[in-house]
Amino acid sequence: MSHKLAIVGGTGAVGRVFIDYLNNHKLDLDEIKIVASKRSAGKIIKIENSEIKVEDIESFNFSSVDFAFFSAGSEVAKKYAPKAKKLGCTVIDNSSCFRRDDNVPLIIPEVNGEILDKLPLPEIISNPNCSVSQLLIALKPIHDLYKVKRVDVATYQSVSGTGQDAIEELKLQSKKFLEQKKVEKKVYKSQIAFNVLPGAVRPKLDNGYTEEEMKMTWEAQKILDDSIKISSSCARVPVFYGHSEAVHVETEKDVNIEEMISKMNSFSGLKVVESNDSFNPNPLDDAEGDDAVFVGSIREDLWQKNRVNFWVISDNLRKGAALNSMQILERLISKIK
Structure with missing residues (x-):
């Protein structure tokens, strides 16, 4: 079963490292979309052998993807992550927005990753501070x-x-x-x-x-x-x-x-x-x-x-952010195969 992924903040420091992981790791992904602010919309990002045009977050349809990796700050996460979840998209957020929310799991796969195995999807999942x-x-x-x-x-x-x-x-x-x-x-x-x-x-x-x-x-x-x-x-x-x-x-x-x-x-x-x-x-x-x-x-x-x-x-950009998100994504994909 293939899945579709959006990278929100794909032109930032963490987003670039996440894209680097995608270029070097084979995940069961059918399609990858890059989402950012209007300022970055239209830019071309290379992933593997594909060139992907950056899409404007204001008009992006989150129902078109199964997962979204957010690394665009707390304000963007607060505005768009709940909307994405309502549209059936599971969000892995790298900001501090949801970390203290009792209803949002805060995950380091090596430490408490078993929470993911029982987690109903779609959901918002938070990355901890690096x-x-x-x-x-x-x-x-x-x-x-x-x-x-x-x-x-x-x-x-x-x-x-x-x-x-x-x-x-x-x-x-x-x-x-x-x-x-x-x-x-x-x-x-x-x-x-x-x-x-x-x-x-x-x-x-x-x-x-x-x-x-x-x-x-x-x-x-x-x-x-x-x-x-x-x-x-x-x-x-x-x-x-x-x-x-x-x-x-x-x-x-x-x-x-x-x-x-x-x-x-x-x-x-x-x-x-x-x-x-x-x-x-x-x-x-x-x-x-x-x-x-x-x-x-x-x-x-x-x-x-x-x-x-x-x-x-x-x-801090790897295990502190992008790698942790990648590990969460891999575990979620493996459980719904």
């Missing part, structure tokens, strides 16, 4: 062994998490700065080139944390275990692709490092880097362009046996 995805891929095997009680995490997030405009801004600012010319700021209020922006450039909430930091708590609890206490400090850094996280975990049971590493090594999508090189893993050498989540610098806590520290990196 930083949450890589964190939970690393935490799940630890949670299965020792039950995670508390997590403290500091994130170092690349500009591609903001979007294509932020990528271009970092390129231009870096060039201007090195040429000793005036640096223009459009995407971020402060210069991102050669700088670190705390809070991942999100507004602060009443509790003093930014929305980006609270997403780490809300989404991780919804997906993995709502009893886990999670606190985050997030920053935007001048890196193009790949998020990094320094993670401190406290568990109910004492941790056996060798047992934990063995469990991590056997966990789908996770690569443990056991190296004496303190520079590995890192976004540029390891994560960029790779589908895996990398874990390294695994250390027992100096003071308590039920605590462990490690470093997690991942290409």
